[in-house]
Amino acid sequence: MMDSNKNFWEERYEENRTGWDIGEISTPLKNYIDQLQDQDLKILIPGGGNSYEAEYLFQNGFKNVHVVDIASQPLQNLKNRVPDFPESHLHHENFFSHQERYDLILEQTFFCALQPKIRASYAEKVSELLEENGKIAGILFNFEFTNDGPPFGGSKDEYLTYFSPYFKIDIFEECYNSIPPRQGKELFFKFSKKPEA
Known part of the structure; x- marks a missing residue:
């Protein structure tokens, strides 16, 4: 589904055109991770890019952290920064082909990079990848949708149409702690997977 974008993303990393990377x-x-109690959680970061979240988790005792990315360069960047990070937890593949199951999925600038026509497929896929009672948490951009992304914007109401069929909405609110350039443009969310019928 996204293979045609593989070269696009590889080139962005090679040319260091990664404006989303802070x-x-x-x-x-960080604030969300800091209140997580269970370090045995199996965690996935899809489209993880340079994966500072994975690095932070790993350095804070979460050893079952996985990253999937269609581009190889950012996975190598993470491995270079964190040599102890398990090779088997770095998945160089299309997110939509990934098959494992997780307790928690963290979303950070992956959803907004997807072509909008596959947003509903993303919501369905994260639901498939989560164990029963699994959760997805993270950030979604809250600004007017544009066709000239990535990033592609969107609204809370739009996002709910994708996630509501699969998830109970625990938290979905404007971020109070965004970095200055993203102030007022981010929504923090935490959704729990609905019981499978």
């Missing part, structure tokens, strides 16, 4: 973990996700 060079560190974003504050809303």
Whole structure:
């Protein structure tokens, strides 16, 4: 589904055209991770890019962290920064082909990079990848949709149409702790997977 974008993303990393990359973990996700109690959680970061979230988790005792990305360069970047990060937890593949199951999925600038026509497929896929009682949490951009992305914007109401069929909405609100350039443009969310019928 996204294979045609593989070269696009590889080139962005090779040419260092990664404007979404803030060079560190974003504050809303750091604050969320800081209150997680169970370090045995199996966690996935889809479209993880340079994966500062994975690095932060790993350095704080979460050893079952996985990253999937269609581009190989950012996975290598993470491995270079964190040599102990398990090779088997770095998945160089299309997110939509990934097959494992997780307790928690963290969303950070992957959803907004997807072509809008596959947003509903993303919501369905994360539901498939989560264990019963699994959760997805993270950030979605809250600004007017544009066709000239990525990033492609969107609204809370639009996002709910994709996630509501599969998830109970626990938290979905404007971020109070965004970095200054993203102030007022981010929504923090935490959704719990609905019981499978």
